[in-house]
Amino acid sequence: MIKDIGLNWVIIGHSERRHVFGESNELIGEKVAHALSEGLSVIACIGEQLSEREAGNTNQVVFEQTEAISKHIKDWSRVVLAYEPVWAIGTGKVATPDQAQEVHSDLRKWLSDNLSVDVALSTRIIYGGSVNAANCKDLAKQPDIDGFLVGGASLKPEFSEIINARQ
Numbered sequence: 650m651i652k653d654i655g656l657n658w659v660i661i662g663h664s665e666r667r668h669v670f671g672e673s674n675e676l677i678g679e680k681v682a683h684a685l686s687e688g689l690s691v692i693a694c695i696g697e698q699l700s701e702r703e704a705g706n707t708n709q710v711v712f713e714q715t716e717a718i719s720k721h722i723k724d725w726s727r728v729v730l731a732y733e734p735v736w737a738i739g740t741g742k743v744a745t746p747d748q749a750q751e752v753h754s755d756l757r758k759w760l761s762d763n764l765s766v767d768v769a770l771s772t773r774i775i776y777g778g779s780v781n782a783a784n785c786k787d788l789a790k791q792p793d794i795d796g797f798l799v800g801g802a803s804l805k806p807e808f809s810e811i812i813n814a815r816q
């Protein structure tokens with residue numbers, strides 16, 4: 650259906666698919682494989698729930714999610730990783746720049762250690778979760794935040810400020 654309407658990208662593994670529709674890490678990996686095999690590019694979402702962060706399990710959760718996806722990827726040039734802490738999506742509670750940078754940096758290290766330095770350096774890791782005009786510039790300054798997955802604010806005029814956050 651996505652190809653039929655002329656689109657090239659698909660978002661897979663969004664928190665609502667994981668936590669409302671009950672999609673497992675394994676199913677999301679299979680969906681990524683299918684999308685890539687059909688020629689689509691993929692934004693693959695990962696992220697911990699508040700209880701997982703508070704228990705100190707953020708890295709374990711996002712690494713397991715990333716591993717399940719990575720098993721199905723040979724060509725990372727058509728994949729973007731979107732780190733979206735579930736507690737920050739649509740809530741107005743954005744991760745601080747330090748919180749987001751820490752996870753992005755740890756994810757890049759995971760890619761380097763488990764896949765290759767080349768994949769780690771070339772893969773875009775974007776942040777999603779209550780990004781708006783007021784917080785986007787500080788988030789964009791972080792070295793491992795390569796862009797944003799914007800929900801609510803994409804429907805408002807401030808979206809243009811988010812697009813230009815790095816200027």
Ligand SMILES: O=C[C@H](O)COP(=O)(O)O
Nearest residue numbers: 738739778779799800801
């Ligand atoms: O689907 C959109 C992303 O999950 C982020 O949404 P948000 O910017 O409204 O928090």
